[in-house]
Amino acid sequence: MIRFLVLSLGLILATPVVAAVEIEEVETQGGLTAWLVEDHTLPFAVIDIRFRGGTSLDDPDARGAVHLMTGLLEEGAGDRDSQAFARELESLAASLSFDASDDAVSISARFLTENRDQVMALLRDVLHAPRYDQDALDRVRGQVLSSLRSDATDPDAIAGETLGAMIYGDHPYGSGGEGTIDSVSALTRDDMLAAHDAVFARDRLYVGAVGDITAEDLGVILDDLLGDLPDTGAPIPDPVDPVFQGGEIVVPFDTPQSVALFAQPGIDRDDPDFFAAYVMNHMLGGGGFESRLMDEVRKKRGLTYGIYSYLVPKDLASVYFGSVASANDRIAETVSVVRDEWAQAATDGFTEDEVAAAKTYLTGAYPLRFDGNARIASIMVGMQMDDLPIDYIATRNDQVNAVTVEDVNRVARELLDPEQLQFVVVGQPQGLGEASN
């Protein structure tokens, strides 16, 4: 866990607490790099390992393979079938979790110090001696298909799928990484082995460790665990330029509340204006109760339970998303209010006071994120994947504070684009655009 320093205790109400996470870069003998926060307060540690690529590495003819492969990682390894593997993990009171997203496959291991070697031996077999037994494959495939069937009648999932296909087209981002009923039904054991080889390689590997472990021990563990992986895996696809037509697309679906997603071009994480955009989004729709969208749509008009907007800079495209849901007879008003707010923010910008309040919140809330070993490990891996410097945590609030109202309003003018702002509405909305097929 980290320690914080209070740098200033002035009488100004909003003196920010500054996070001083002591991250150490560990170079292993075998040439791997990891970030470590060593803290022996509690007798356990968390190691987070991320492989860049994720479900976007799927062979187009085997969509869903990386996702299913990831789901099978806990279904046995080496000489243990899935039951034997689970029994061993339970008796060690450890957890291994595996996850696949558009951009990465993640492994998170949490273990008591006394059981560290045995847990690492298990994880080593997961990576180097996978089984992909046919009965496990069929069982987990059944779970994925069940979830895909549920998505087919879930308004949120329908909206996400429709919007993704519209803006990303044939790019992997344009379809769900879980695959389709047809593609998943056709996956074979060979597809699992191919996906394994596509994903796990040294040239795309990021590691964060937190807790009761020394740099020396971590180095030895990582060399043993990851040193023998191949140098490279499947090529990462090219970036995609998302296309936004603007307007509203309605997907008819018989349900009382319409679900709306909206999207327009976003901003890259390494863009010099990213922080200005981040502060701007906080005021527009990112700041929960305090955002303009929440104020106008929920507080003033009672049109929704919640409305949010998010900057989503992914590896291969950056999009600015939002989501809201209103009863079928009220969603048209919601869409119209969002469009008005979008246009007004672009034209008139934000006030000095709003920007000051947003910066106070964002800088004050930042240290609250580092609340636990697993959380810190995950943040550290994310920082590495975003190519941020190791001292980023100490300087991040300065970057937020450096944003001026002029920056925010210039970025609002340049970024916010009411013309391109595309809505997908799933439900039976009254008084909204034409239906798609």
Next chain:
Amino acid sequence: MLISRAAALVAMLCAPPVLAQTMADAVTEFELDNGMQVIVVEDHRAPVVQHMVWYRAGSADEPAGSSGIAHFLEHLMFKGTDTLESGELSSTVAANGGRDNAFTSYDYTAYFQRVAADRLGLMMQMEADRMRNLRMTEDEILSERNVILEERNQRVDNNPRGLFNEQLNAAQYLNHRYGVPIIGWRHEMETLDREAAIEFYDRHYAPNNAVLVVSGDVTPDEVLALAREHYGPIPANPDITERVRPQEPPQNAERRVIYRDARVAQPYVARSYLAPERNSGDQDKAAALFLLSDVLGSGPTAYLKQVLEYDQKVATYVGAFYSGVSLDQTSFDLVIVPAEGVSLEDAEAALDAAIASFIETGVDPEQLDRIKMQLRASQIYALDNVDGIANLYGRALTSGLTVEDIEAWPELLQTVTGEDIVEAARSVLVPETSVTGWLMQDKEVTQ
């Protein structure tokens, strides 16, 4: 403000970041003169604090006909007071770099803020203010009522599983308010007004009906001083009485609920049984039930998963759930999602057969050892998250349990035997108190 800041600084500089070795070590309990219970959970690793006030009032304490009023009031608590504008509490928390929210359940309503530790006094000042001085206008009431109706749309009406669960609960409880949804029945929500909100507020919101739970970088002495300053002056409400709700009559007929909806893509079977809850000084049976739910449904080696997912392959998913933290009688729940090509009828029969064979065979002692080992380890992992410990105390203390009960629980779980678990299954998993639900696809799919 200045004094508490200085105290915080001194505490931070002097106290090494030592952490308690058990949950109980981290926790201090005391009571204010006006009857407000106070719990402090210490963790000095980061200068952050979570401040929560839990009221011993939830949806099961509502008057008949006003379902949803406990939750509606929770929303209205973010409107103004005599000295705070509407929304000012949240914006003040945000302006101090903090986050706030609230939640409502059957047995409690809780409000919380997470913020830098030196802002604790300000949080208490505002929370104490709205315990007494809530004000709201007619316009705000109408607008916020639309918000909770949209919340109901989102959580329940737009989701066949939400609607199905409401019907199952209503069938499980013949007389108790646990059968009424926390968010409320729509037709009653539509009639909720200022008068009903104020009545619930006046009846239940008082220091002697609340628990203050502060976790993070604070010392018990600091919390006590601040709590005396901010909550101390609020008089106790002498009309607060013990919570006595209508209880269940004997349940002697198994019930079936069939819910059809065109939006259902994945049918499944849900089964619940009326079950005893954890009671103060009497948690043995609940401990056995807690382990029963682990033995049957937690993790890949659980009995039902082995039999129904791995061996017979009739289920895509099977689970067992029991929490036990509840003021009145609760339920033990099972769910089975049939594998493709398996009917709900066959899945239900396989589930019943598996339960019967479990009671016949008994508990695998190695599995029980593994579960107990995991429970012991979870006590260590829990120390990494003091806000989680704070939640656990808040929930238990508003559900009829004491600090002693909470602290006895982990050890109690370690003493449960395989025989205790089978006996719990035999006595609780009986048809007479059960509800079996089928969530089915409507024959006519209109899309």
